[in-house]
Amino acid sequence: MSSLSSLTSGCCCSVGWSSSSLFVQLGIFSNGRAGFRVCSKRKFSQKRFPRACLSSSDPLLVKAARGDPVSRPPAWMMRQAGRYMAVYRKLAEKYPSFRERSETTDLIVEISLQPWNAFHPDGVIIFSDILTPLPAFGVPFDIEEVKGPVIQSPICSEEGLKTLHPIDLEKLHFVGDSLRILRQEVGDKAAVLGFVGAPWTVATYIVEGGTTRTYTTIKSMCHTAPHVLRALLSHLTQAISDYIIYQIYSGAQCIQIFDSWGGQLPPDMWELWSKPYIEEIVGAVRRKYPQIPLVLYINGNGGLLERMKGTGVDVIGLDWTVDMADGRTRLGNDISIQGNVDPAYLFSPLHALTEEVKRVVRCAGQRGHILNLGHGVLVGTPEEAVAHFFDVARSLKYDTNYQDRVEASKLVV
Helix, strand or coil, X not given: CCCXXXXXXXXXXXXXXXXXXXXXXXXXXXXXXXXXXXXXXXXXXXXXXXXXXXXXXXXXXXXXXXXXXXXXXXXXXXXXXXXXXXXXXXXXXXXXXXXXXXXXXXXXXXXXXXXXXXXXXXXXXXCCCCCCCHHHHCCCCEEECCCEEECCCCXXXXXXXXXXXXXXXXXXXXXXXXXXXXXXXXXXXXXXEEEEECHHHHHHHHHHCECCCCCHHXXXXXXXXXXHHHHHHHHHHHHHHHHHHHHHHHCCCEEEEECCCHHHCCHHHHHHHCXXXXXXXXXXXHHHXXXXXXXXXXXXXXXXXXXXXXXXXXXXXXXXXXXXXXXXXXXXXXXXXXXXXXXXXXXXXXXXXXXXXXXXXXXXXXXXXXXXXXXXXXXXXXXXXXXXXXXXXXXXXXXXXXXXXEEECCCCC
């Protein structure tokens, strides 16, 4: 295994409404279209947005997502709120139900702000789950301590589709209320992030009845009942599009789309069963909110990067199995990227973590990079390491005299 120094030197880069009433409120008509022009894709990320959409007061993370020049890479962590934090574990003892914690406004806000108060990341993501909206469109679920999410009536047939209905956003009022409060609490000091699951990923839970390691039922459906799967994915696409628009209307300044299990599909199958639905979501959101950056993350995305870019999102999240320099080369400079420090580095000596953060930032280049992990924070991660990650990120300064070069300034070690 190469040493950190050789890895670094080897990098060629340097451093509450119902759905229908919401449509009336937002001016979206029954065909799902709104009177907004779609921003065109051009060379450099900041040109993807009309000038009227841009603001010098936007948070650093939003600027980086758009590809605007920034002084340093903004940083946040997937799963930055959660069980590795002692303050979260203490709260979870008092409120042992995950759904209560993620569906009660006061608790959502408190948990979302725990890493903000401790580490001051550049992004504050709402504490929620990709399955949270399911009951709002007809799919009840439970979360069991050992098994995780459980859906008692999986949808595998035309009969199962009859339980679905348009998303009722009144049932998700706690999401909107929480986002509004988070915007007030954070102000302009960080970006408030919303998120959703991609249709394919959400469908895996609905079809399989919960978590799976093989995905055999839903993969078989691609061939045995493709019309049922297409109908389910189409319904999810509409519901998720409405849900994103609701989150943005409520205060989210950037949205991450988690196609967490898209990497379980062969690339040609992902093209058929995931990409078109993500493209549809991107188009729907663009028509209403062209200025809001959209991030796409897939776990195990090394074989999908170019295809992910084709969805039209603004930022591609890289997992830690993709070398950042390779990812930048493959994706080019006309799209922003996010990631991708291996979460296991947070268990390493702090000096090793420092060097890895600097290497990733150097390889990403000085424009269009959001520093993050390549996956979520692991249970048991030392809080000291998380704090150090953000301290290092804040200490990095882009050298405006030399393109694609990053230098450290008074690193906190």
